Every structure is written in structure tokens, then in C-alpha cells.
Amino acid sequence: MNKYEDTYHRWETDPLQFWDDASAAIEWMRSPSIVFYDRKGPYGTWFSDGVCNTCFNCLDRHIIDGRGEQLALVYDSPITGKKSSLTYLEAKEEVSILAQLLLNLGVKKGDTVIIYMPMIPQTALAMLACARIGAIHSVVFGGFASQELSERINDAQPKIILSASCGIEPNRVVEYKPLLEEAIELSDHKPDANLIFQRTELAAKLDGNTFLDWDIEIAKVRESGKRADCVPLASSDPLYILYTSGTTGQPKGVVRDNGGHMVALKWAMKNIYNVNPGDVYWAASDFGWVVGHTNIVYGALLQGCTTIIFEGKPIGTPDAGVFWRVIEDYKVSVVFSAPTAFRAIKKEDPTALALEDHDISSLHTLFLAGERADTDTIIWLENNLNIPVIDHWWQTESGWPMAANPMGIQELPIKYGSSSVPMPGYTIHILDENGDSLPANTLGAISIKLPLPPGCLMSLWKDDQRFVSSYLDQYPGFYHTADAGYMDEDGYLFIMSRTDDIINVAGHRLSTGVMEDVLSGHEDVAECCVIGIADDLKGQIPIGVIVLNTTTIKLCSDIESECVQRIRNKIGAVASLRTIITVDRLPKTRSGKILRGTMREIIDGHDWKMPATIDDPQVMSEIISVFKTRSLLG
Numbered sequence: 001m002n003k004y005e006d007t008y009h010r011w012e013t014d015p016l017q018f019w020d021d022a023s024a025a026i027e028w029m030r031s032p033s034i035v036f037y038d039r040k041g042p043y044g045t046w047f048s049d050g051v052c053n054t055c056f057n058c059l060d061r062h063i064i065d066g067r068g069e070q071l072a073l074v075y076d077s078p079i080t081g082k083k084s085s086l087t088y089l090e091a092k093e094e095v096s097i098l099a100q101l102l103l104n105l106g107v108k109k110g111d112t113v114i115i116y117m118p119m120i121p122q123t124a125l126a127m128l129a130c131a132r133i134g135a136i137h138s139v140v141f142g143g144f145a146s147q148e149l150s151e152r153i154n155d156a157q158p159k160i161i162l163s164a165s166c167g168i169e170p171n172r173v174v175e176y177k178p179l180l181e182e183a184i185e186l187s188d189h190k191p192d193a194n195l196i197f198q199r200t201e202l203a204a205k206l207d208g209n210t211f212l213d214w215d216i217e218i219a220k221v222r223e224s225g226k227r228a229d230c231v232p233l234a235s236s237d238p239l240y241i242l243y244t245s246g247t248t249g250q251p252k253g254v255v256r257d258n259g260g261h262m263v264a265l266k267w268a269m270k271n272i273y274n275v276n277p278g279d280v281y282w283a284a285s286d287f288g289w290v291v292g293h294t295n296i297v298y299g300a301l302l303q304g305c306t307t308i309i310f311e312g313k314p315i316g317t318p319d320a321g322v323f324w325r326v327i328e329d330y331k332v333s334v335v336f337s338a339p340t341a342f343r344a345i346k347k348e349d350p351t352a353l354a355l356e357d358h359d360i361s362s363l364h365t366l367f368l369a370g371e372r373a374d375t376d377t378i379i380w381l382e383n384n385l386n387i388p389v390i391d392h393w394w395q396t397e398s399g400w401p402m403a404a405n406p407m408g409i410q411e412l413p414i415k416y417g418s419s420s421v422p423m424p425g426y427t428i429h430i431l432d433e434n435g436d437s438l439p440a441n442t443l444g445a446i447s448i449k450l451p452l453p454p455g456c457l458m459s460l461w462k463d464d465q466r467f468v469s470s471y472l473d474q475y476p477g478f479y480h481t482a483d484a485g486y487m488d489e490d491g492y493l494f495i496m497s498r499t500d501d502i503i504n505v506a507g508h509r510l511s512t513g514v515m516e517d518v519l520s521g522h523e524d525v526a527e528c529c530v531i532g533i534a535d536d537l538k539g540q541i542p543i544g545v546i547v548l549n550t551t552t553i554k555l556c557s558d559i560e561s562e563c564v565q566r567i568r569n570k571i572g573a574v575a576s577l578r579t580i581i582t583v584d585r586l587p588k589t590r591s592g593k594i595l596r597g598t599m600r601e602i603i604d605g606h607d608w609k610m611p612a613t614i615d616d617p618q619v620m621s622e623i624i625s626v627f628k629t630r631s632l633l634g
């Protein structure tokens, strides 16, 4: 039996013993006596009577173990030209001061804190400071604009908001304070205070009352000598809420616990990513996504690694060699990024010339996730890097990989197009619409047998009912992933598409439904739909198709530009919606359902059939002719 099969079998045979063994890798304040309690939470709770603190396991324990002088956080910002680092000792000191400041500002265990910040070390310190005192953080991606932020403020009801004066993009400085103010204005809930980290690139005007200066407040605490200690927390106390796109307007607040999360991540860092204490781990993502939580902050630090905080882009900051430069400079062992980043590098530097200037011999594995990894990009990487390139599959909801090639257990043969095999904790079934399991190589709904393993979402923030209706109701006894795919005869999983309106734009998960809400809010738009079409660089990009009110007197082109701007202002430029097409009518079924899928097939150049249920086939010919005029058809 091979080592992977052996490990998976060990879990399948006795899951409680498996996770009990894994939990020994965590420093508990009180060890759990119950591994899984099935009567608490929508599907059960892991390590329910354990007492622990995630910040202690990320920082303090490594200092006790003699790693105090090792670098914990390395910040490299080619976009500003700045670099800095903190050892574990220094990181603990800074986190304890910030945590004390939060306490001074009235934040208590169980309160929520929103963190709306760019890729700077203060963001990681803020997450850890919350974890230290048992405050529940909710990081909001810095690329989201005011509407998205306000929805999260309304739902999470933060006691305070931590932010910065600006984010920095290659083509502009993004002022956060006006976005934050607008978001608070739009929200029913108002935070008590906002703590703003002033960046030298652009300072925000602060009133010293509800908008406080981070450095000034930190200096006061530093002088006071007071430092916050780690608070004992129940294993099932929430560590964080991370909002992710749902099929309807409201984002879903995924809730992660402390104990189960630590056990799963510690297991995954060794067994999947094959990193050890002292290794340098680089997840080239953003704190605002689940990868930023799991890989940049918690996973890397739980494992005693040095983690890289990279504020830049794979190309243009300054060039397509920046990833190789960072790997060389910090002797990175493992990189994790979205395939789109490497598609961008490959496009800019197809023969990987920039690699010749860098020694990347420290790198032993490259992991890809967040979207489908195309075979061309994987082969290009394999040929140029000469290391294993591992596609693996997970979601914000799972918090760690559901399927992977477990490099710390055994390197399995790679099959292009597949994210390899299920990890312990996950029994994956491919179901048909009746909930029956399908045979190998048959496309269906990818579903996970309950209960979910440690580390997965406990529920949605204050909304167990929505958790159940979104994930558990469709196939009783299973968690519904909303991904479609198949498993081959060797148990390898192939993820093919989403089954809902979520699209993946440059590794960013976005809802076309939310974009439709924004477009239909334009006064001249009578009807609209947003579809995700294939894109060589970003995997998918959205386009909007709109029908105007008959009374409209404005030029179509003006309305189209206003719609593009509306999406940028309300959701954020990250939505990458640059094309709006005006048509006279939308193709619909007789029951009034817009035929989004058929339009997508037409634009993507796939074979398509006129749906039998179409109300008026003539509308499809009209649409095709507009798509042709607008050069959307290859």
C-alpha cells in the first residue's frame, strides 16, 4: 500500500483517532477530551472542550521553543521600494502592543473587528492581535469598494475598524478613508472608532476622535509598558469571519473556529505543503482571501516558518522576474499562488529569460489553486523550474485543501487537469441531481460527506439557517461545494466549473449576481445580465449585457461607460468588468429565465444548441449579430 493510501485509510478507519493524534501538535491551554461533538453547531463541533489560543501557537510557543530570533514576517514591497522584517520575538512584542491598544479601545473577547488594509505587515499584526485577545476579525480585501465594505460592516457589526490611509496599485494610489467613510455612511451599524495606519505615500486627515492615528496610539501603549497576554478561548470560539461571494447579493460570512482550524492547518502544512519550522514559505496572495489567512498568516506561523508579505504584482513591479527575485532573496522553499499570476509571467517572458538572473535552487515545490490550472501553464512551469507543480483544490469554506498531492506524505503521479486526490477528512462523492453517486469519469456535483473535518467553516456568521440552506439542504448528508467535476478510475478529482453564478477572475471569487444588482441600479437600465467568459490571462472575465429603458435619451456608449464606472465604484476595479453590451432584448426561456449559459457558450466559441425552451429564437440571432459587431466572437 502506498503512503497516501495508508494515511487516507487510517483516517477513514478511525477519523476520531486520526484527528486526536493530529491535535497533539497544538499547544492547548486545556487539552480536549472530546474530539468531535455532534450535537453542537449545524453539523457538529471539533475539540469542543479544548481551551487554546491561536496567537500563542503562532508566536509565543516558537519563542519558548527557541525560535525567537528567527524571522517570522518578511515584508517585500516592490511597489513602494520598501522592505522590512520582524523576528518572532519582535512580532510578539508588536502584536501584544496592538492587542493592548484594542483592549484600551474597548474591544473585548467575542467582539468583531474589521480589518480593511493593504499588503503591509500591520495587517498580519492586526489579525494576530485580534486572535490574542479573542476578538473576531474580519479582513476585507483592500480592492473592494464601499458597497462591498458596507455590507460586511452591517453583517459583522465591528466594534472598531482597522485600516490604512491607502493601498498602492501600479497605476494609482487608492485612498481608503473616503471609501471607508462612504461604507460607514451606507451601513446601519457604526463602529465606535477607526484606527488608521498612515502610509508615507499618502496621509489621511484624521480627527483624533473617531479616526485615530495608528502610530500615535501605538506609541502611547508602548510607553505605558502594558502588553496584552493570550486569552484562553474555547476551541469553538470563532477566530475569524471571512466573507465570500454568495449566489445572492449578501456575501456569506464564513466562520472559522480556533481549535479545529489550528489542528487542520498544522497537519496540512507538513503533510500537504511539506514545510518544516524554519522554512521560508511564500503565499503570493492577499490577506483578504482565504489563502492569505490560511497560508500567509496562520498556517505558516503555526508551523514556525518565515512568511513573506509581498506587496506587488507578478509583472510590472518592476518586471516578470520579480517572483524569481523574491525566491532568491529570501531562499523561499515553497510558493503558493494562483495560476493567473504565472500566466501573466509566461505571457510577458515566454522563454523565462528572467530566470537566468536568479538562483531559485531553494524552491522545492510550487502550489497552484484558486481557479482551474491550465495544462500549458503547468508544463511551462515544470519545464522552467524543474520542480513539482501541484494543483490543489479548496474553497474559502473549507479553509484548507480538500484535494491535493500530499507532498509531505508522498509525491503522487501528476495528472494534468486534476487537483489530485481527496485529503483525509474528505470523502468526496460526485452526485447526480437526485443525490445518487455517479460512477468514475461521470460529471456531477462535487459533494463532501458530513461531518466536515476540522478547519472547515463552522457555520455562516449568525446565520445557521443560511448555512444549512446554502450547503446542506440540497443533498442530505452532504456538504454541497457548488463545484462540478468528476473523479477518474484512480480517484483523481477533476474540477470543471461552478454550478452557481460565481466566477473566478484572476483567482478572485466574484458573484455575477452582485454585479447584476449594481447594473440594474443604473436609472437607464431596464434589464441586464452578467456572464463570465473565458479569458487567456484571468481565466474568466465578466461582461454585462444590458437593455435600456425605452424612455432613455442618453447615448448607449455613455450609459455603457457609466455602468463600467458604477461597478468600479461599488464593487471595485478588481471585478474587471470592462465590457458592457447594449441589446434590444435578452434571450429568455418561456418561463422568463435569461439564457446566460447559451450566451457564454456562443462567446467562448463552444458548440451550442438553440435551447428548446427559448421563448423567441429570433432574439438569439439579434444577440449574435451584436456580439459580432462588438468583436466578441473569435
Ligand code: COA
Pocket (backbone or CB within 6 Å): 141, 142, 143, 144, 167, 169, 170, 171, 174, 284, 285, 286, 289, 291, 313, 314, 315, 337, 338, 340, 341, 344, 369, 370, 505, 506, 507, 508, 537, 538, 572, 573, 574, 575, 576
Ligand atoms: N486594491 C485596489 N485595487 C486593486 C487591488 C487592491 N488590493 N487589487 C486589484 N485592484 C485593481 C487593479 O488595480 C486593477 O485596476 P485597473 O482596472 O484600474 O487596472 C483591477 O483591480 C484588476 O486587478 P487585477 O486582477 O490585479 O488585474 P491586473 O490586470 O492589474 O493584473 C494579474 C493581472 C494576473 C497580474 C493579477 O490579477 C494577479 O496578480 N493575479 C493574481 C491574483 C492572486 O494572487 N489571487 C489570489 C488567489 S490565491
Ligand code: AMP
Pocket (backbone or CB within 6 Å): 244, 289, 290, 368, 369, 370, 371, 372, 373, 391, 392, 393, 394, 395, 396, 397, 419, 481, 482, 483, 495, 497, 498, 504, 507, 508, 509
Ligand atoms: P475561493 O473560495 O475564493 O477560494 O474560491 C473557491 C473556488 O475556486 C472553488 O469552489 C472552485 O470553483 C475554484 N477553485 C479553487 N481551487 C481550484 C482548482 N485547483 N481548480 C479549479 N478550481 C478551483
